[in-house]
Amino acid sequence: MLSLTNDGSSAELTELVETNDLTGIRLWLAEHPPYEIADELERMDSHLAIIPFRLLDKDRELEVFEELDPVHQQEILLGLRDTAFHELLEEMDPDDRARLIGEVPAKVATRALAGLSPSQRKMTAALLGYPEGSVGRYMTPETVILHRDITVGRALEVVRAKGADTETVYILPVVDDGRRLAGTVELSELVVSDDSVLIKDLVDILVPRVSATDPAEDAARLMQQANLIALPVVDSEERLVGMLTFDDALELIEAADSEDIARQSGASPVAGNYVAASIIRLARARSVWLLLLIVAATLTVNVMQAFESTLEEVTALAMFVPMLTGTGGNVGSQSATAVVRALAVGEVRIRDLPGVAWKECRVGFVLGIMLACIALVIGTALVGSDIAVVVGVTVIAICTWAAVIGSTMPLLARRVGVDPAVVSAPLVSTLVDATGLLIYFSIARVILGI
Known part of the structure; x- marks a missing residue:
């Protein structure tokens, strides 16, 4: 039974590598599945990670490599000799290879393409021809295709003959004479059907489909919403060009969610493993947003300066500024x-x-x-009922305003083509702080008559 945690594994592998215990490394690799090996390699410095990778058996090398994220794949590739470099790329799934080559420097990409066989080079070039971020970059072109007019018996023969060379056979695309997508059929349905039944009588014609130029994240979300394990991808003439599989969809959703979380916290996304990321790299990812936010925060200073006379007349108002700005920022962020x-x-x-x-x-x-x-009770106990009423009314106004600002900014950002996550919680909070003070002092002037 596999454990869901592997605390201590990385330290153990790193120690084996640093002491050059090749026998120990081989034993460690033999005892762990590919995804755990990949996770540990991503936690190590690249010059160390290449050592255990080279000790992997050939049949496991590709499995581990495809579990790595593109950043660490690049580091591993650059540490391999030409023969191993090209053999590894040749064996990769076309979609994984295309994404990797699309992200490496031009010099490395040229080297990678030059070493591929003509058929794999052509397939990879076709995928790289789609826009960056489109589903065409993530789909697999290697799929078992069934014609709508063949029988179930013939279809199973096709699956047996071609299935080993494809990424998935659980959902099979069905096409007509012009290779236009007619729908899909599940392998399980073929297995339980009579051999004489025609595929066109089993095909699901209502299956969702996407264009190869559609955003990859949208396609992945569609798969999640429709509970699909594979999604047909077509060209502008509805001809089948590939399938987006569930494993790639999961990676897309994970990457998108990670990026959104980073942006909502006021930072740029950091590719690769957090543990292996350098201090400078992490600081650089956060610094730009912090600089923007500190500039935006000067709005609060300007508001305080504009209402300086009000504060001088009723100094007790200053006591509640942190509470009000904090409350408004929290509501807006939520x-x-x-x-x-x-x-x-x-x-x-x-x-x-x-x-x-x-x-x-x-x-x-x-x-x-x-x-x-709550504010009325606290305010009355500390400074009296008049200011407590000001604070109470302000809390209601600020919470209402903050909720409206926080909800509309992401939608407006999407409207103008900006990633909604860029309108992050810190930015909303900073904006609400400044406008919240305007609301506070305006209400104070009206209620207190100052």
Whole structure:
């Protein structure tokens, strides 16, 4: 039984490598599955990771390599001799190879393509011809294709003859005479059907399909929503060009979610394993957003300066500034995070903006009333009822405003073609801080008459 955790494995493998214990390394590799080996290699420095990789058996080398992310694949490739370099690339799945070559430097890409066999080079070049980030870069062109007019018996013969060289046979695309997609049929349905039944009588004609130039993340989300293990990919004339498989879809969703999480926290995504990332690399990924946010935070300073006379007259107002700005920022961040997530999984669309804004407005209002009750009690105990009323009313107003801002900014960003995750929680929080102070001091002037 495989363990879900492998704490200590990396330290053990690193120690074996550093002491040059080749026998120990081979034993360690033999005792661990490919995905665990790949995980440990990603945690190691590249000059160390190449040592255990070279000691892998040929039949496991490719399995481990395809488990690595593209950043570490590049590092491994650059540490191999030409023969091993080209053999590894030749054996890779076409979609994995195309993505790797598409991300390496031009010099390495030229070297990689030059060493491929003519058939694999042609297949890889075709995939690289699709736009970056499109589903065409992630689909596998190697698939068993069935004609709609053949029988189940003949179809099973085709699967047996060609299935070993394809990535998946569980969902089989069905085409007509012009190679146009007619639908799909499940292998399980073929197995339990009579050999004389025609494929056209079993084909699912309503199966979702995507164009090869469609965004890969959208295709992966569609697979998740429709519970598919493979999704047909067609060209502009509805001719089948490949299949997006569930493993690639999972990687796409994981990468997209990781990027969204990074951007929502006010940082740029960092490719590769966190443990292996350098201090400078992590700092660089976060610094740009922090610089932008500190500039945006000057809005708060300007607002405080504009209402300096109000603060001088009622100094007790300053006591509640941190509480109000913090509360507003938190509400706005919660709202923004909820909407970004809903956008990512397709629960919300741009046309839903008015409805989303109205819903979040009411949510913010309800939250504001709840928090205002607490603020009134605290404010009355500390500074008296007049200022406590100001604080209570402000809490309601800020929570309502923050919820609206947090919910609409991601949708507006999507509208103008910007990644909604870029409108991150820290940015929303900073904006709400400045506008929240305007609301606070304006309410104070009205209620207190100053």
